[in-house]
Amino acid sequence: MLQLLENAQKFGNGTAIISNSKSYRYSELLDVSHRVAATLMNNKGDLNETRVAFMVNPGFDYVATQWGIWQAGGIAVPICISYPAESIEHVLDDANCSVVVTAGEYFDILKPLVNQRELRIIKTNEFYADKDGLPEIEIDRRAMILYTSGTTGKPKGVVTTHQNIESQIKTLVRAWNWSSDDHILNVLPLHHVHGIINVVSCALWSGATCQFINGFKAEKVFEIFLKGNINVFMAVPTIYYKLIAYWEQLGLDEQKELTNRLTQFRLMISGSAALPVSVMDKWKTISNQTLLERYGMTEIGMAISNPYDGERRPGHIGQPLPGVQVRLVDDSGNRVPNGESGEIQVKGSNVFLEYWKRPEATKESFTTDGWFKTGDVARMDNGSYKILGRTSVDIIKSGGYKLSALEIEEVLRTHPSIKDCGVVGIPHEEWGELVCAGLVASGKIDMDELSEWIKLKLPSYKTPREYKVLDDLPRNVMGKVTKKELQQLFIEAS
Numbered sequence: 001m002l003q004l005l006e007n008a009q010k011f012g013n014g015t016a017i018i019s020n021s022k023s024y025r026y027s028e029l030l031d032v033s034h035r036v037a038a039t040l041m042n043n044k045g046d047l048n049e050t051r052v053a054f055m056v057n058p059g060f061d062y063v064a065t066q067w068g069i070w071q072a073g074g075i076a077v078p079i080c081i082s083y084p085a086e087s088i089e090h091v092l093d094d095a096n097c098s099v100v101v102t103a104g105e106y107f108d109i110l111k112p113l114v115n116q117r118e119l120r121i122i123k124t125n126e127f128y129a130d131k132d133g134l135p136e137i138e139i140d141r142r143a144m145i146l147y148t149s150g151t152t153g154k155p156k157g158v159v160t161t162h163q164n165i166e167s168q169i170k171t172l173v174r175a176w177n178w179s180s181d182d183h184i185l186n187v188l189p190l191h192h193v194h195g196i197i198n199v200v201s202c203a204l205w206s207g208a209t210c211q212f213i214n215g216f217k218a219e220k221v222f223e224i225f226l227k228g229n230i231n232v233f234m235a236v237p238t239i240y241y242k243l244i245a246y247w248e249q250l251g252l253d254e255q256k257e258l259t260n261r262l263t264q265f266r267l268m269i270s271g272s273a274a275l276p277v278s279v280m281d282k283w284k285t286i287s288n289q290t291l292l293e294r295y296g297m298t299e300i301g302m303a304i305s306n307p308y309d310g311e312r313r314p315g316h317i318g319q320p321l322p323g324v325q326v327r328l329v330d331d332s333g334n335r336v337p338n339g340e341s342g343e344i345q346v347k348g349s350n351v352f353l354e355y356w357k358r359p360e361a362t363k364e365s366f367t368t369d370g371w372f373k374t375g376d377v378a379r380m381d382n383g384s385y386k387i388l389g390r391t392s393v394d395i396i397k398s399g400g401y402k403l404s405a406l407e408i409e410e411v412l413r414t415h416p417s418i419k420d421c422g423v424v425g426i427p428h429e430e431w432g433e434l435v436c437a438g439l440v441a442s443g444k445i446d447m448d449e450l451s452e453w454i455k456l457k458l459p460s461y462k463t464p465r466e467y468k469v470l471d472d473l474p475r476n477v478m479g480k481v482t483k484k485e486l487q488q489l490f491i492e493a494s
Ligand code: MLC
Pocket: 187, 188, 189, 192, 193, 194, 195, 215, 216, 236, 238, 239, 271, 272, 273, 294, 295, 296, 297, 298, 398, 399, 400, 401, 402, 431, 434, 435, 460, 461, 465
């Protein structure tokens, strides 16, 4: 049996999940997930790595579905709940999903897509099957596919095995001192590792309680904090920025009450994007908490972290986590001396298996001796890694989401009034980077129409926030678009 589930058996009566104002025990979670597995298996005995997509709000049903898929021997493919139909279709087709699990609210958007493909669709209130014998799941089997943007076109499926996931969880549980006394609030989307692994899986591995709200709202988060049970919180820098902005406009008494409560937390972590030192400092004055910044990626889980005990250095990501090997190399693949910049490369059982159905892309993302090339550039600075940037200008991080400029450009070029375009990210205090698009028109561009049109093609978090219509895109002598110059055009205008 998978260790996550074995642990859950031990914690039987403890509260595993709080969602939609209801508390669920570990025993209930196991029981419902067992029914999910039985319904999915449909007397087949083992799903044998069938891809099961699920579009379910963060909460009890999400976790019961994910655990059910795993127990039935399937591969869990979470779909972002704010995806428009085109993005959902990409996941269903690329992963070749056979079954889709959903809650009532997403049924209407999924139904036509499922019908066209003749897939099986199950609502989360239809897990009727009686518990059945479960297959034995070997730890090296594929467990999950997460879609992530890269330097090429559409998002790629990152495949992790049960072993990868266990290794990612075990490392964090140890490094950050998780225990069954912990109680965490999840505000993150559950189609990325930050929410799935660091928050939900680490909590449930440890016998802790994981509370959910669907989507982030500063007011709601503080309201829950004030109730007094939450003691661990993890978020992207944009969320801390928004919490600070909300706190600043409260009255003095409310501010004081919140500060008293936040001071009692055991741990607060920031990650998924660079934590500005100004946000770290401000949060410290509000909460008396020194945010622990760590570094990770969909393909590797978490790799580098500031210490739980010891100095958490502002503007730095810390040291390699136990069991994770990290090196910095130059363009020729040679290790760089301390103090010099190089690409972060990672090795260990935390590292993913493959990009789904993309052997070439998988091969290219590893060195011949098995190091995963992250594309992030860092230097070692007095015993702590410091991120300096990325090897590609076409990767943008906005609100903690990784976006591909090329994917957004490909979509924009299909608009009838757009002849060419270039997408860049520019530094932004709140969002980390803001997505901007330079457009060359082939007709008159109606900006309102374009903003509405693109929302049908891409999830909102991938859509450009600023547009500029240009006679031509800035180019070098070879005719290649110079993204740095394009960035500069937007920076100067901001
Ligand atoms: C939304 N808005 C944006 C935006 N996203 N504006 C600029 N840039 C963006 N990226 C605008 C909307 O248009 C809207 O505007 C307003 O903000 C509120 O929209 P929303 O969709 O309600 O946003 P909100 O819920 O507030 O989202 C903010 C957020 C979200 C920070 C909560 O972005 C988020 O959940 N980020 C976390 C992503 C994550 O989990 N990444 C981890 C990846 S794993 P208007 O005008 O309509 O009000 C990984 C590995 C690792 O990275 O290391 O962890």
